[in-house]
Amino acid sequence: MKLLALDVGERRIGLASGVAEIGTALPAGVIHRTRLTADVQAVIEAASQRQSDAIVVGVPYRPNGEESPQTEYVRGFVRALRRQATLPVHEVDEVFSSMEAEGLLRDAGREPSRDKGAIDATAAVIILRRFLESGGGAS
Numbered sequence: 001m002k003l004l005a006l007d008v009g010e011r012r013i014g015l016a017s018g019v020a021e022i023g024t025a026l027p028a029g030v031i032h033r034t035r036l037t038a039d040v041q042a043v044i045e046a047a048s049q050r051q052s053d054a055i056v057v058g059v060p061y062r063p064n065g066e067e068s069p070q071t072e073y074v075r076g077f078v079r080a081l082r083r084q085a086t087l088p089v090h091e092v093d094e095v096f097s098s099m100e101a102e103g104l105l106r107d108a109g110r111e112p113s114r115d116k117g118a119i120d121a122t123a124a125v126i127i128l129r130r131f132l133e134s135g136g137g138a139s
Contacts, residue, residue, distance in 0.1 A: 004028070004052040005128035006043060007094065007120050008074045013039065014120025016128045017050050020136075025128040027121035040080050047087060054087050056136065058094025058127035065093075092131040094123070 001021065007014035015028040028050065031042045047055055057078050060070045082089050 001053045002051055003054055003056055003128060003131070004043075004047045004050055005056040005058070005124045005131065007058050007123035007127055008077050009033070009120060010073070012116065012120045013043065014122070014124035015046055016121060016124035017052070018128050018132070020132060023132055025125045025132065027118070027125055030120050036077070036080055039077070040084050043081060044085050047085070052087060054090060055081065055085060056090045056092055056128055056131045057081070058123070058130075059091045061093050061095055063095055090131060090136055092127055092134065092136065094127050094130070 001019070003018050003020055005016040005018070005025070007016075011033055013031040013033065015030060016025050017028040018025040028046070031039060031046065033039050043055065057074065059074050059078070060068065062068050078089060078091060
């Protein structure tokens with residue numbers, strides 16, 4: 001099963017793609033946000049181009065599991081995506097994924113502050129890995 005993962009932010013949506021059966025998760029770029037309907041269509045197009053079987057969206061909860069205003073913001077995007085997409089849309093907790101992504105990029109010798117898109121795409125990789133590790137995408 002091919003998957004497209006999303007790290008949904010206010011300015012960008014980080015993308016990662018992978019194959020569940022072999023556990024791959026690779027950065028796949030970013031979508032620069034414009035308006036909700038266009039952003040949803042861009043995600044659907046990205047999923048189609050990658051021949052994805054499902055979409056995984058990282059939903060930001062607080063470390064204690066409670067919801068925040070950002071949780072509701074991303075859930076609104078998920079609702080719009082589910083209305084338009086013909087693919088299944090899964091949710092996974094993405095707590096601290098962006099901070100973890102920044103650390104990974106620093107460890108690789110990159111300066112995350114210079115490339116916010118790289119942070120978003122790497123966060124999407126982390127989201128996809130969490131989904132796969134939780135048993136999501138298992139046949």
